[in-house]
Amino acid sequence: MSKRKVSVALLVGAAFLAGVFFVTSVFNLAGWSGLFQGADAQAVLPESEAIAVASDLGVAFSTVAEHVNPAVVQVRTTRTMADNGQGLSLPDMFGGSPFGRGGPRGGEQSGIGSGAFVSADGYIVTNNHVVEGADLLEVLLFDGRVLDAEVVGTDPFSDLAVLRVEGSDYPYVPFGDSDELRVGQWVLAFGSPLSEELSNTVTSGIVSSLGRFGGAPDPRGRQTISNYIQTDAAVNPGNSGGPLVNLRGEIVGINSAIATRTGTFNGISFAIPSDIVRSTVEQLIDTGTVERGYLGISFQAATPALREAYDLGPGAARVGDISPDATGRTPAADAGIRPDDIITAVDGVELRDSAQIVSLISNKRPGDTVEVTYYRDGKRREAEITLGRRPGDDAVSQNGRGRSEQRPMSGSREPASLEAYGLTLRDLTPQQARQLGGDAAGVLVADVERASYAYREAEIRQGQLIVEANREPVASVADFRQAVADVEPGGSFLVRVRVADGRGNSAEYLTALTKEG
Secondary structure, three states, rough: OHHHHHHHHHHHHHHHHHHHHHHHHHHHHHHHHHHHHHHHHHHHHHOOHHHHHHHHHHHHHHHHHHHHHEEEEEEEEEEEEEOOOOOOOOOOOOOOOOOOEEOOOOOOEEEEEEEEOOOOOEEEEHHHHHHOOOOEEEEEEEEEEOOOOEEEEEEEOEEEEEEEEOOOOOOOOOEOOOOHHHOOOEEEEEEEOOOHHHOOEEEEEEEEEEEEEOOOOOOOOOOOOOOEEOOOOOOOOOOOOOOOOOOOOOEEEEEEEEOOOOOOOOOOEEEEEHHHHHHHHHHHHOOOOOOOOEEOOOEEEOOHHHHHHHHOOOEEEEEEEEOOOOOOOHHHHHHOOOOOEEEEEEEEEEOOOOOOHHHHHHHOOOOOEEEEEEEEEEEEEEEEEEOOEOOOOOOOOOOOOOOOOOOOOOOOOOOOEEEEOOOOEEOOOHHHHHHHOOOOEEEEEEEEEEHHHHOOOOOOOOEEEEEEEOOOEEEOOHHHHHHHOOOOOOOOEEOOOOEEOOOOOEEEEEEEEEEOO
């Protein structure tokens, strides 16, 4: 009996030792032996390459902050408010008001923004919307001094302004090249978010996207350069005008707006690229004003149907009207550009968004020459255009074409359903013609099937007027049928559509329809 117990004990002991050996071997092979070494585990962390890299990144952030912060200022604004009984104040691109404190009616309102020295002799860059309407400007420096500032010049089109304070030998931040930015690259944002007490706040993030052409519209309804750098660095009201810098301590953008549903940071912010900032600042310092190049056209994004018909990219822009520049010249028309031409590239840069034209042209100066690639009747062409001078902010070089639903007009004529196109068309009555401007001629769109090609790709809407089909003018449903009689199932043809605003004004755009089988 005792021998049996000894045998069992030996077997259990052997199994235990084998288990210990196996576990130890596994942990050694997997590199987990440090888990059993107590104090030695702390010695492993400093030797980790990943930890060393993270530590180096933290040092880089601190070094950039120490270098840049002395050149960052808080911009304090004061505005005298008239008692108009409406309590209106200047809107801010961040969703609030730069004049955020003070009574809403009468008295004074004050607000804050941010800025940065861009030269040793006291020139500061900030946002136009930070200083617009201000009666008094002061800047708080990193060393605690508060100095009076004067406006050197403003440019609402780029939402930039240049201020100056007396003195010299100020620390300043150099400009970097925003064209070198890459998505995923680390950047730091500087400024005074939310209150005066939070001056010289530094936040970090990455470049989330480049070339955001419609992410940050001007709240006053003015057209602006829309070629924003998108980041996830935390930016809030008060950060307006502060610099966005790379890890070399260079300005690559000026923080200007956020996408928000709450009025504060929701994870997406926008900055004006430094190539636009540098050009604008240099002109404002030299002359106090900014001269921008101008093509002399209005344009709209080509419809998906039109792009498909010509096999063009997503940024294709259809030329609408020819517009004179500030001197009366028509640069694009002089170079042979006509309405309905479709622009696809400027100076070899393929358009990713039609609004990109504004940034590519407006960042050049009058007299500069650009090469424009465009299509006419499906054929690729090029034109060298000597840019004119952009008119004032009230002149618009890009306009809409009424994509929103149009209110259907009443009429007595019987509608005709054209199922092959997803359209119901109606002859235009004299009353409707008067509503559209008196000389209107065409066939009225009485209804559009939402699942049809006409609605989805051609973007035709109820209440619009088809004035041309398959390059033939149409004044009735019968004209439309005749114009497209030879189109085979699956075939496409061009359609010209007129959009009215109900006040006697109208605009036309070109699209394409496909005949379903």
